[in-house]
Amino acid sequence: MQKRSTFTPVRRARHHSPLLVVSGVLLGALLASGAGAGAMAATGEQPVNETLVDVTADANVSLGAARATLIDVEAIGDEIEESGLDVTGSTDIDTSTLRAAIGKLDDLTTLPLMLVPELADDVEAATSTAQTRVAQVRARFDEAVAKKAAVDAAAEAAAKAAAEAAALAAANTPDGAKATAQRLMAERYGWGGDQFSCLASLWQKESSWNYQAYNAGSGATGIPQALPGSKMAEAGADWQTNAATQIAWGLDYISRAYGSPCAAWGHSQATNWY
Structure with a gap:
């Protein structure tokens, strides 16, 4: 009878798909941060959904402030133009950066969630810069308005004094x-x-x-x-x-x-x- 040789099979290494690896990493991160299924079951909350709502709400607030600032820019420009006053210094307000930032954040429904906070920060920074510039131009315009009012008041007072003097002179004859x-x-x-x-x-x-x-x-x-x-x-x-x-x-x-x-x-x- 022929003797069978002993054979020990060799286990082949298991190859995981890249998708599974990434999913495992993300799941590990969620579990490590307390946001895993066990944490959600314990608290009864849904942190991922709340984060999406909060981030979107904050971004909309940033967009609203940015658009309001653009309106302020147009308003001060119109006021200066209509007044015809000679305002000291430049009154130009560059809104290109602000408009570009708004454009990137504008369609929240198509943006990856992870990009929204950074883009919102960009919008807020550009808004702050534009608002500072609006305040500077507004201060110069208000100064010009006050100066014009003072000149007009002085002219009116002088005219009134002249009229009163003329009337007095006539009455004194x-x-x-x-x-x-x-x-x-x-x-x-x-x-x-x-x-x-x-x-x-x-x-x-x-x-x-x-x-x-x-x-x-x-x-x-x-x-x-x-x-x-x-x-x-x-x-x-x-x-x-x-x-x-x-x-x-x-x-x-x-x-x-x-x-x-x-x-x-x-x-x-x-x-x-x-």
Whole structure:
């Protein structure tokens, strides 16, 4: 009988497919981080799904801020153009980097999840740079607006002062003083044309309706020849330079002392003073 030879089979090495190797690595990473099936079963949570939601939500927030910044850039540009003001320094705002970053992150549905956070960071960085530039340009524009407002206010004040000076100069003439007196006596005392005729004669005799009249002998001053002239401060601090103030005081004096201009004129004709 032929003796059989003993034979020990050799085990061949098992070859794993690359897909299985990668899957095993990923599974090991999930298990090591506590995100494996056992961890999910213990906590009842779904970390992978929550991460996807959170990352997408954060990316959308970043995109919203970026788009709002682009609107701010356009708005400040429009304001500057419409104002026509000369803004100090450059007002250009480069948005090319921001637009490019938005474009890369814009379609979240087709992006690999692992790329989203980095692209969102790029968007946020570009947004911050653009916002800083917008703030700089806005500050320069606001400065130009304030400067223009100050210039306009100064011009308006100067024009108002000039108008007031012209009006005062006109009111301080004899004709201007008479017009003021006729208006004030009608408004405040109800005196008509007959009373004005008496007043016109009275103050023509006293001062020729000259607000700068001064009697060196007695010290009587102004259109109504107040004695002393400082009495007219009761009607206004500008009694030395404003015929209207002198007239207001003079009419009040006549009303209190005589009752009417014609009564004062009659007294003046009889005594040569009133």
